[in-house]
Amino acid sequence: MKTTDLIEETYWALTANKARTFLTMLGIVIGIASVIAMIAIGQGTQAQIQASIQSAGANLLFVVPGTQRGVGIQVSGGRGSAQTLTEADANAIASQVPLVQAVAPSLNLRFQVTAPGTNTNVQVVGTTPDYAGVRNVQMAEGSFISSANLRSFERVAVIGPTVESDLFATGTDPVGKSIKINEVPFRIIGITVSQGGSGFNSADDMIYVPLTTAQQYLAGDTYISQISVEAADSQSMDAVQQGITNLLLERHKISNPALADFSVYNQAQIVATASTVTSTFTMLLASIAGISLLVGGISIMNMMLTTVTERTREIGLRKAIGAQRKDIIYQFLMESVAITFSGGLVGIVLGWALASLLSLLAGITTQISVFSIVLAFGVSAVIGILFGYYPARRASQLNPIEALRYE
């Protein structure tokens, strides 16, 4: 029996009962489509999270205060609660740690911010001009905080696009306008470009003010809550991390590194952690979708078993006129593989459409990867063979005499 004959026989057999073929195929279509869509959502989320972490700047390290400790006793406050970092620490890092490109200390506070008639609650970042370079903040309008602003404790603010839309009507230019941060009036000097990302720590939902101003008018203290450090290149990240740790341990007079009152994170670690979380999330979504694929496979087996029973006499006839066992196996296997294969194709298209629709309507970032398509295709072919083999073997083992007599 030639392959072209096999394909032709398969075509005839599957078109003989179109409704049943369609419904069986539907199971695979839904299974494959959901696997594709779910992986697309998972990988899209992963890519989005990574992009938003990367958008904060390249080769970045963060120094944050550690646990606050009492003298002699191990009473701990929350991480970052200690007020142990100072601007002097930041300057020391900039001048003493090798391979450091730039350093930007910042004081992060959360305040109610008001413009005439509106108000919002945002993160206010008191920082230095270097922050723009280190954290990749770009200006849509106006300018970032200058050294002059910093020196003269000026009450000026740079706002993110989300803050702009929260406080000002569209069409109005906020630059030059005045807002009140914690009742203190500030003049807006610039608006940043959107960096994307959403939620708690979005760079779009922030207000930047000079560090000196923040310390004097908003915090009333001289500590800082974060030091952002840019390493010279990605290879020097580990060296810089170690250099900062050693320097700060020395400056804070701590001999046991386990008792450090600060923590140094590097961006690669944060990306890696986020990737682990999103991979697990993707796997979870894919496995749920995989269950529907399994159900689809079982429905194929069910249909094929029914078909074999229904076509017992046909099988008997085919054997009587000279079909070998393998001819019968191939014929029935081909039918189930054809169903899963075409179902897989339709499923990929549908899954892709679903993912596109989701990102279009629900704003979920999706990413269709070649991997997920290959996976879906492979899985559907394997399902066809796996769930088609048993019915096909059963058909091939029918005794032609009994099969021909079958009522």
Added chain:
Amino acid sequence: MIEVRNITKTYSNGDISTQALEGVSFVIKDGEYVAIMGPSGSGKSTLMHILGCLDTPTSGQYLLDGKNVSSFSEVELADIRKEKIGFVFQAFNLLPRATVVRNVALPLMYAGVPKEERMERARGAILAAGLDEAHLYYRSNQLSGGQMQRVAIARALVNNPTIVLADEPTGNLDTQTGEIVLGTFKKLNDEGRTIVLITHEPDVAIHAKRIIHIKDGKILSDTPAKDYENH
């Protein structure tokens, strides 16, 4: 040529064993038209299965064109069926939604004949079986019983078999249609085909030229059909 030498067939079902054939011997030469006749349970179906290479005898020899097929494996038997046997069944056994020409060409597909040749030979067999050109692309379930059986006959002829084995070919047909089908066999035999008709009806059997009457697994008589009427 078919040569059957002292064939026996025993079916064992657990402790009970049934002897369906108890030493059957005969020779059917090329071009003969033989009816194997007997009541149900006589062993004629078993004999047909062995002659059709669907089954093998328990003992004895079956020579088909000089080849001893009685000890062939399942794979070898399928090959022999493909080359040397044409079946016509009581229930036609056509693929219902397939066209006449596809039904008839089916054995050639398993024989690996190229498609164009298959269609050409199927066409020839359909015309030989007494159907006309117009029927080629009918679906087999649009045909009458008599037409269906003639499609089945065409299918049996298409691989140029050594023998055409017809198992109760008129069993599902009314008398008049049955006569037409039997007429087709007569015509084919006149053209030189070897035909073996298995039936339980003497009225059908007398259409053949020779009648082998079997009962209880043994040959009761083996006579020319014209003599049979004297019994």
